[in-house]
Amino acid sequence: MALARETAFPGATRIFEEGERADRFWIIRSGTVALDVQVPGRGRSVVETVGAGALLGWSWLFPPQQWHLGAETREPVRAWQFDAGAVRDLCAEDPVLGLALVTVVAETIGDRLRATRTRLLDLYGPQGSRASGPTP
Template identity: 80%
Template sequence: MTPQTGEPAGGGALDTLPAEHRGRLMALAHEAAFPSTTRIFEEGDEADRFWIIRSGTVALDVHVPGRGRTVVETIGRGALLGWSWLCPPRHWHLGAESRGPVLAWEFDAAAVRSLCAERPDLGLALVTVVAETIGDRLRATRTRLLDLYGPPGSPEGGAGP
């Protein structure tokens, strides 16, 4: 996607939005770059922005007591990074770290929520994209945690504790 046209870059989270909505949303985008191994956000911190990844990969992790951070999913080009900005209390549900250099479009959450309030049709379309992302992340997190901590040899997988 380009912020000037809002045209999709291919395979992106916002590609399903109508071109007019994409264009309005992309008008709020700013370029962001994260060097390798940068902590982009921490679980529990305030969620005041989100990103669409243009290149590179980001590991999403959850804090597991007694074990530290556990990567539950790695996302890349076109993915929506961050959804916790949408619903109160607006704190990150996961942590995120760049796995190499990452380029992204960054969005100020308050500005996007304001745009959605002005344009409910855009808001509904964007909420649908975010809801799909939440579902995907929940499934990935559940699968990864069952894989890591489920009983050995169980249908859920698991290497055991």
């Protein structure tokens, strides 16, 4: 938390865009953020909404450090913001911290992938895809 700085975003604010450089991340303290994916020919589709206590952003940890999703506030958000480079440096110095952080980020990635798959099947899959498809 020594690396954290408090930040706030008004409602309806784009925090980051899919494909942009991922050089920071946040832990949401209050409010909600919609995560979206750009669907060719259809625009942005919200795949998940995250709120207080959630990690916002994981793409900063892995090359090429580009956002895999976009993010927009649904209401005013307060968060702790972290500089990704400083956190990566700290993890390199402290492998126990690094492993703990990678574990949390991996769980977040798994959750986001499941949410994205489910949402996209709901929106664009054949009728009944969710009920009859394999569970991840």
